[in-house]
Amino acid sequence: MKNIFKNIYNYRELLKTNIKKEIRGKYKHSFLGVLWSFLNPLLQLAVYAIIFPLILKDAQENYVIFLCVALIPWTFFSTVVTQSAAVIINNSNIIKKVYFPREILPISVVTSATVNFLISTIIILFFILFYRAGFSWYIVFYPFILLIQYLLSLGISFLISSLTVYLRDLEHLIGVAIMMLFYATPIAYSSDSIPGEFQFIMRLNPMAYIIDAYRDIFYYQTMPELKSLGILLIITIALVVIGYIVFNKLQKGFAEEL
Amino acid sequence: MSTNSDVAIEVDHVYKTFNVFYDKTNTIKEKLLFWNRSKKEVREILNDINLEIKKGEVVGLIGVNGSGKSTLLKLMTKIIYPNKGKIETYGKLTSLLELGAGFHPDFSGRENIYFNASIFGLTRKEIDKRLDQIIEFSELEGFIDNPVRTYSSGMYMRLAFSVAINVDAEILLVDEILSVGDQHFQEKCFQKIEQLKEEGKTIVIVTHSMNSVTRFCTRAVWLHEGRIKMDGNVKEITDTYIKETA
Structure with a gap:
């Protein structure tokens, strides 16, 4: 246990350069560069903010804020999942040649996405200011919700990144799964607008709790459901442990399988 | 399992096999449909290898192509793992297996x-x-x-x-790369390795050049068909090796 952290700590420089590369390298050859971290979610937000009020019968007031407090954490989540599926395969050339703690790769995927998410949070704050919706002190729960989402992402990243090496179809399956999960998560609509017989989907979907919590603190300006968040925290910690064990078992065959 | 502080690398009953697939099933569909049909051949690369390398030793791993030298080196760096047995290394380790891994051409x-x-x-x-x-x-x-x-x-x-040679590792694994650059640079590499040897670093060299073995090594290990054929005195082993493979 202590060894795991010591090993990662010893390779902290590699972790740092990897995270930087991931953030900067993404937009390296594009004209607008890092500005795309803002433009991408903004354009996506614009599309949804125009379309969904047209389809939904009773759109929420301040729909843009309602949508963006959910869409931006969702983008964080879906980026982690899609990038995790490719990260080991994309780095196969170094995996086959040198030793370094392989868990550096999923950790840097999740961490760089977290940095991007922190930057995108400015968009949320901007819209709240723009529409003069105001802030409440419940915002102090933001780091706590982020921590849960970080752990959830890390656990999933460990599992997906290592499993895809052995089951290459997973990479394609994940695109569809993410799309389905988008509609099964209260992003474009609120969680209580779901009919009773489908509520179980919300209760089984960890992202639903996280999105609801963000929405509670930014949009409804109420106390997030601390009890369910607490349970979720314990579940995500367990997920990280299981994910790490699976990853560690499977990483031994990476060099041969790639 | 010894925990002597003077041991650098410990190879304990190590077995390594590679699966050679004729047509590999990699997709879920194929795995489900042909789960028992994929033709594979299990090739034994290393068979019950036991080796204890002390700190400060310079070991030359020799053997013909396909005898498992490089595989053993890869196992020591933890790029791959044994099927059975255990390998422990004590101290910071650098491998000069594949030079320039992770070099980015645009940087x-x-x-x-x-x-x-x-x-x-x-x-x-x-x-x-x-x-x-x-x-x-x-x-x-x-x-x-x-x-x-x-x-x-x-x-x-x-x-x-x-980069690799200046990392300051305690254990250095070298695979047939003493042929880097021109005569002048090669000589420089040789001198650097001599220097590291004097500093008491542990070095494992895989090579086909008996000259390098006699020049640097304090011990030779001869691998043949995945087993250790001879282990010990450099002069004796290189002489026999040259005689038998000539």
């Missing part, structure tokens, strides 16, 4: 030094401290800020070797 030589050295587990401070030394050793002062893609293959190898 400059200097940036690649940072990136490559970080793969070897160095921190930024440690790299800063060694930077001049690495550049000097590579003799690439005039090109160090050019992108690596503009380098000739010799320059590329020189840079890669300079």
